[in-house]
Amino acid sequence: MNVNMLLENLNEQQRLAVSAPAQALLVLAGAGTGKTRVLVHRIAWQIQVLGCSPYSILAVTFTNKAAMEMRGRIESLLKMSLNHFWIGTFHSIAYRLLRRHAEAAKLPSNFQVIDSDDQLRLIKRILTDLKIDDKKWPANKVQYFINQEKENGQRALMIETTDFYQKNMQRFYLEYQQYCQRSGIVDFSELLLRSYELLRDNLELRNHYRQLFRQVHVDEFQDTNTIQYAWLKLLTENQNNLFIVGDDDQSIYSWRGAKVANLTYFQQDYPLHQFIKLEQNYRSTQAILTVANHLISHNQQRLGKTLRTDLMQGDQVNLYAAFNEQDEAYFVVEKIKQAKNEGKAFSDHAILYRVNAQSRLFEERLMLEGIPYRVYGGFRFFERAEIKNTVAYLRLIANRHDDASFERVVNFPTRGIGLKTLEIIRKYALNSQCSLWQAAVDLISHSQLSSRSITPLKQFLQLIKTLSDSAEALILADKIKLVIETSGLQTYYQQQSDAKTENRLENLAELINAASLFKVSINDQDILTELELFLNSIALETGERYRDQEIDCVQLMTLHSAKGLEFEQVFVVGLEDNLFPSSQSLYEPNRLEEERRLFYVGITRAMRHLYLSYSESRWWYGQENNSKPSRFLSEIPLDSIKEVRLRSHTHQKPALSAIKPPSSIETDYKVNQKVQHPKFGEGIILKIEGEGMQRKIQIRFEETGIKWLMLSYAKLT
């Protein structure tokens, strides 16, 4: 391997980025411009040419998939195995840091990672213990609040507020925080916050890692949130060695706390950075890029860049107006069949939709035609109830004082331990500040339980004890097998043999399979058992990696999960107002821009052929609704799209004529004027900005507070 090999087949801009000296660098890379390629070659360059040790390179991504791909590509480029490379998601890197420095992070060495589902359950539990009315203070709102605060770097006691709502939320946050600390539980946002604090408060450690990492790389930087950026800054500030790749036009996670503004902050915080734009697109035809460029130019907040391609014009972008959602699915599947007959593979096709619920129609249609397909996202493997139940048993084996798991399976499968008994155990545990397990043990020995419930409870405790004893000598996969067989789960799922539960045993078998594939990293001098490591790792994984990827099948996914992927032929479906853009984003300019970026992401996934479709009516909430074509369609020049139909529906009215830009509002508004909004109610105008279609208006609503609205869409009276 020589230097030239790493630089050949790169364009000038890419080459500049790859061969730059170690310094702060921003690569603003449009869709399909070889972003990952640059990152991969850059890392290889540092190892090969600059002589960096693989351990001295940190690369962070947002998904496990991206991390795995990057690792694989570097490995095949360098032809060496880089097992303990610092490549991973923010969460998994944070986990690794905390694992190594648990004590310094003020965590018990056997701390447990919980997923958002577990987090919600825990919050519910805490709220009931506090005797809080869950109608007034819904657990998911509390969860959202806590995570949001953590992602902004705020601990409960750091929040300064006099607001009643916030005060209450703060109290719940504090309770939750204390509970987690007591029981060594770490949720997703805690991983980030805790590892930030670890580096912030620990000069020695911080310096160690600052010296270790010669360069820190971040993929999809536009998706970083406040705490992630703060963490990166701790590692790189004043060293000027942060290498970031991102695209502000593909920022689609602001609802999850991502701050596009971090791109701007980076430019301020690293004044010596180099700035490279990648605008040469290698993925899509001219026709597709024209549509993409036009669409995204409607966004106001952009750093600005335009994609170019040397590829041919290609087929026009197609638009199909379906008369209902079934017709839409029929159309898409027909097109896929046609392409297959012309020699294309099923896996060259992707159907992209706004919400997961839309997948069903396409699945039905594909199934009917006997076409293999794969749905990404949606129900995640490790979130299925049967998996979670098994995991709960495993967790109890690893740690009997895991209350969440205790609650989950103490009476599942049912063994005669009712709510009453459980209530007594909870109360006892709360009073004596001990775990539910300990409470159960104590209550039995003090014989403070009714004779009816004492036997099953004893049996349960005995079951867990026996399980952990006999599991001790077994390998991981066999441990899990033993649990499934002995706990009664297997019998339970065997008895439940309706169509829906049929897969459950298969899923359990898959869990055993996943365990047998699980590899413990040798590197970390861990005190944890293999089981504990496995349990933590599945909290951080979606289970995607254990799936079979060999089969040739049509790809179905949300627009969000399509980011980073590419397909020969792409269908973006359901392009209707209220669905895409979603009804919750229609009236707020920032959210509308994000929806537009989401559409932009969808369009730029296509290499050769792009089909857009909408339906004139759609079943929603069990009702048939007339739908309007998405306003985004009116932002694409008409001559760059071709209207298509199937031969069977020649009577259809032309689709393009239905697409009209929203009528501009003639009424003039003044500051301080009272207005009425269909969704938000009454309010007062605070500010008006912008001209024409881009005119924005700031209103204080009595109910919902201050909001920016797009005047041309706001339907004010």
Place this chain on the structure above:
DNA sequence: ACCTGAAATATTTTT
């Protein structure tokens, strides 16, 4: 403890 049916509730997007 568990079953049943009615009523409420939910639909972004994910580590």
Place this chain on the structure above:
DNA sequence: TATTTCAGGT
């Protein structure tokens, strides 16, 4: 519409 939660009966 589909799923989940809740109340009331056994």
